[in-house]
Amino acid sequence: MSRAGTLHGDAAAREPHTPQPTLDRPDDYLHARSTLRSWFLTTDHKRIALLYLASITAFFVIGAVAAGIVRLALVVPDGAIMTNDTYNKAFTIHGVVMVWFFLIPSIPATFGNFLIPLMIGAKDLAFPKLNLASWYVFMTGALFTLISVVLGGVDTGWTFYAPLSTAFSNTWVLPALIGVTIVGFSSILTGLNFVVTIHTMRAPGMTWFRLPIFVWTHYATSLIFLLATPVITLALILLIAERAFHVGVFDPAYGGDPVLFQHLFWFYSHPAVYIMVLPGMGVISEIVPAFAQKKLFGYRFVAYAAIGLASVTFFVWGHHMFVNGQSDLASLAFSALSFAVAVPSAVKVYNWTATIHKGNLRLDTPMLYAMGYIGLFVLGGLTGLYLATLAINQHIHATYFVVAHFHYIMVGGTVLAFLGGLHFWWPKITGRMYNEAWGRISALFIFVGFNVTFFPQFILGYLGMPRRYATYPPEFQLLNVLSSVGSTILAAGYLFPMVYLVYSLWFGRKAPANPWDAKGLEWETTSPPPPHNFSGAPRVPDVPYDYPIQAPETGSHHT
């Protein structure tokens, strides 16, 4: 696996007259070996990250096409474009694929996999074979879900509420359930690998409070993977048992309790929001200091806020059930706890903003995404407070207000952070620079397209348009058309990077080791890194984010 770097790289050490067939072949992790086998049986965390990147991009395309179908159907109020069944299947595929096969693995399985060992100065994750296994588990689950889509689709929504999913739906629910259950194990294995790696594999001198925030947020995310995912696994196993063998636990006809499913489902699926959001927060915490050339403001608070979010998120699941027969006392407690989530979220937003303040700002593509993230996350977070308020929730529960709210968090948050991180670390991952002008244009398209798509949905929801219906009253058509138009702008914004990033793989400028003057061990090694990450032992700096400008500002910038 490892090849001595000096053998091929160092001209002085070479016999001058001996022909060297591999002279021009770089020995970084991308080129060290090039057989298919060396990719599909690799245990290198960097290559596994790329396997994940390719797979989740494919799923993103599937989910996006399904979203396009949904937006197309909603251009007309009477549902004349497609049958209601087709519409139901389209939004279910969109939800299932985007949540389980894109958002949850998105940042952890790609950037987390690629960067955690680099950032902590390790050669690999603690369990490289398990890491590869987790990708195969992921693909197996994906295969089951794709089978259900190909056979004719599912119409239950991504939430699989019983007894619709166990007794009434006549679609291919079972393969989809099995697929999602299997994918959970890949999350668990990834989380396990991260936790053990962060505990045991840090380079000498890499103390907990020298870790980049990216590592902290992935630690917090991994805790949620480990503590929440088994509960959804159980809930899905119970669903499968009920649908396939009539072992009733949720269906009242079999003596079960449907609200029980909602409890078990949301016990995972609310924390899952933070599986999707926390890694994005880690990405933003890396990008913002680099492009402000300023030390991250309040490092310890940002780190604690990640753990705080991962803890509080386990106690708020009831806010999905305010109108589902939950006791008033429980609703009151869940409402108050949901408000508490705003505190660590705000801590992070304030700290990023304070880092930008008086920084030496460069508005390159990753920073454009990061600033878009901060704005949209604030909007998504504040509307979350509306939803956490019991009285207002009665009015907007299960309307487009909810849809807009969580898209501001999921797309405005996670997807923007994913794209920002992709541009930020693209030179490190591929060794090539992308086209900066196109990068900025696509960031702009995505920001504008996103807002045109989803802001009207806040108004629609406030006016009372329920989610998941194929038809709506004609007076809502203008806003729905606006939303659909926005989605085409958004789609263009997604298409550009797929083209210019791939183009850069062959024609992009060669990337230096540290194109952004960023701090962190991943920038100390070459771009792309060698198979075992560092050519020597990495030197851990005394403080993280040691940028020229101090935070808080001390008045004298030692630049």
Next chain:
Amino acid sequence: MSAGTVDAQPVGVERVEHFATVAQQRHAATLGMWVWLLTELLLFSGLFLVALILRLLHPEAVQAAAGHLKFWIGAANTVVLLCSSLTMSAAIELSRLGWQRLMVACLLATASLGTLFLMLKGYEYYADYEEHMMPFLAGRPYALAEQPATRLFVNLYYVATALHAVHLVTGIAILLGITWKASRPGFLGRHQNWIEVYGLYWHFIDLIWIIAFPVLYVVNR
């Protein structure tokens, strides 16, 4: 068994490339198993919590259904699993001493006790079937049909014990695989910590049963 003292093997762990030291590697393996067990605990805890809440909501129905469980088979199985944990612990101690042959015998005894548990469990399911206590079978009338809330408890009993049995089946399969590897010469010099790490998993399966037995069989009996 005089063999043990005679053929004491060298004991140790062979370092894998990406670890800096053997100590780091051992720490990672042990921590990894503990973390896995944490997720397993959460997998089961949802079921146990639901079963306990069900007792609060429908005490009579749960008592009626739990009365049909075969307490003495469950109790016997508890003893069987505790004994298997004893042999597993013995195997761990012997692996530290390097007494390979005796260790392999203990591993085989552990697998046998696990199999005995499954056989007893299978007999218990058969007895349940005979008593018409399988409400999910369409063609077989359910014994407590007039009390619908009993069905939820009975179904939870099946899901919980079947999930536990699945863990035991997997556990025995892995154990046999490890035993086969552990019987080969030089094993303890390279992978002694496999036995310790696997031992954690076996004890955990035991622990889950020790929670399941009182929650399902014993409370309010």
